[in-house]
Amino acid sequence: MKHLLPALFLCLLLPAGLFAQEDPWGEDDWDDEEQESRWSGFVEGGFGTRFSADPLIDNPHTLEEIRWRLESEWQPGRYTFGFKADAAYDGIEGQWTGEVRDLTLAFTAGASTDLKIGRQVQTWGTGDLVFLNDLFPKDFVSFFAGRDDEYLKAPGNAIRISKYAPAVNIDFSWTPVFEPDIYLTGERFSFFSPIAGGNVAPDPPLSAIEPEKSLSNGEFALRLFRNVEGREYALYAYNGFFKQPRALTEDLEPTFAAMTSLGASLRRPAGPGLLNSEVSYYASRDDRGGSDPLIPNDQFRFLAGYEWEARPNFTVGLQYYLEWTLDYDVLIDNSPFPQYEADEFRHLLTNRLTYRAGRDRYTWSLFTFYSPSDQDFYLRPIFTYRHSDQWSVYAGANLFGGNKPDTFFSQLQDASNAYLRVRYNY
């Protein structure tokens, strides 16, 4: 009889006990975050090849690499140290390369100010793969070669100060030494040269002359932003240089022209989707009148976009983008190559289609750039398969085409490629 009561209790507990056995979680798993720091990252193999040969570049491949990512975070007291770096063997360049993408100290000063100091990736603005007021460095070579989207944003050495207040939030970023985009050099992809009148692939690869490392040649970027009832307003200012080597020195070597920009953006819900609009004015400080043929003119840029979920798991994004080159008549009158100057109005339409299936296990995505004024296009299909928390496979292509030899996407016709990447996350 004295065993009856415990037996009754056991019966009551049985369902709970059974569940405990089914519980696929080890009880210790919750302790993960107790560790102050941990290492993670991935190992990725990538291979990409051209659809047709580029007569200027021997290598038919556009991506040949094994990449190892290591990252961690360490939080002593109120400070956060971040670290993220890649080591890769690049078969195209035939060498090991290393890149630190994040090496930062972050902390809060006062109640409403955050500082982040060191090498970091920064992004702002409302465009989808179109950038107006985001003048942080971008890596177009990685983008065109089919590396992960993450690599489109290149890191820079900067001090970022963010001040948050009810009236307006302020982001200020100072990059003491100018960080240009990773531009086309002729090593992996050839590019159009107006002097040659066709594509070139210089050897050694193109290396544009960068501004002198002085305090006044640093980059200053400012964003004021505020969210009012779901409508996100922002104002932007930038002082630095054009991020691409679009200017020439007096010795006709490529370099970066001084540039100051002002801009604004709005992002808000509208109907079933999201509307974004952004403008910017690029003032080419050394050629305000537009008469210097070696230096780009002022530009006005405009973007309007709309994104919505057209069907469950199927999202459509449309953008219209305009680059309006100012003082255009003066530019043409002074240009040694008027036939190769960009149009006064460069119109660009983009379309992003994304379909996710199997609870995001499979993602089909197609991003299309089409310029009716340049008569060129860039198609970017990507298929992603997430096999598990560890393994993912990415297959995609970068397809360029156009009618003229000198336009932005058309010059990359021989760079059209397909690639496959396999990643193991640890």
Added chain:
Amino acid sequence: MRKFAIQSLILLSLSAVAAAEDLSDADEIVSRANLAAYYVGADGRSEVRMIISDAQGRQQRRQFTVLRRDVAEGGDQQFLVVFSQPSDVRGTAFLVDKHVDRDDDRWLYLPGLDLVKRISAGDKRTSFVGAHYFYEDVSGRRPSDDSHELIETTDAFYVLRHEPKDAATVEFASYTTWIDKLTFLPMKIEYRNSAGKEYRRVEVVEVQEFGGHPTVTTSRVMDLAGGGQTDMQFRYIQYDVGIPQDIFTERSLRTPPREWLERPAE
């Protein structure tokens, strides 16, 4: 945990006593269930982990911390979700301004790109980070989006049937909920398609009390059509901790608020 299991058994047996005060207004039951499931306290925090199993039994895991603040009881709410696992989503953060009179505002932060991506409003009955749960299961579906009918009152449950007012925006034709008469927690939800066939089921597996509030600590959603399920567990739950409004802003996406994310001493 076992002590709580016994307590809930006792509570269930007591529900017969409460039967005298049965509610009969479906809208009121739904309103109270909405408060019990999503509006406990003025704010709350919890750590959550999910095991996502597909039809072949392959498993993926997610772990994150949720902070919630009610702007108004039964009304607007704010959520911040910060992921810690697996490694490829660590640092990803999700911010929701939930509104009762218009579509929710939602942002996703992708740390690799330092990108604050806004998510369009329609996208809410799609998978939440690969799980069988939908975005809407996490932050709650507006009671006013459906019409409600009380179809049965048992000893322990109010059984209600719900139909969407706008059928084009959802994948279900109707769903049925079993709402606990004592706690008002929805203990089981069955979703049916236009053929009347059940294809999706959400079940509460375990309830515990925190600060006097009965709280779901284990739940499960099953895909009855395609196979597979997601198990979700909640731990380190606290209510009324005083999370300020300014935690639910873009700042917290880029710089997760450690003060509020750190695990409380138990």
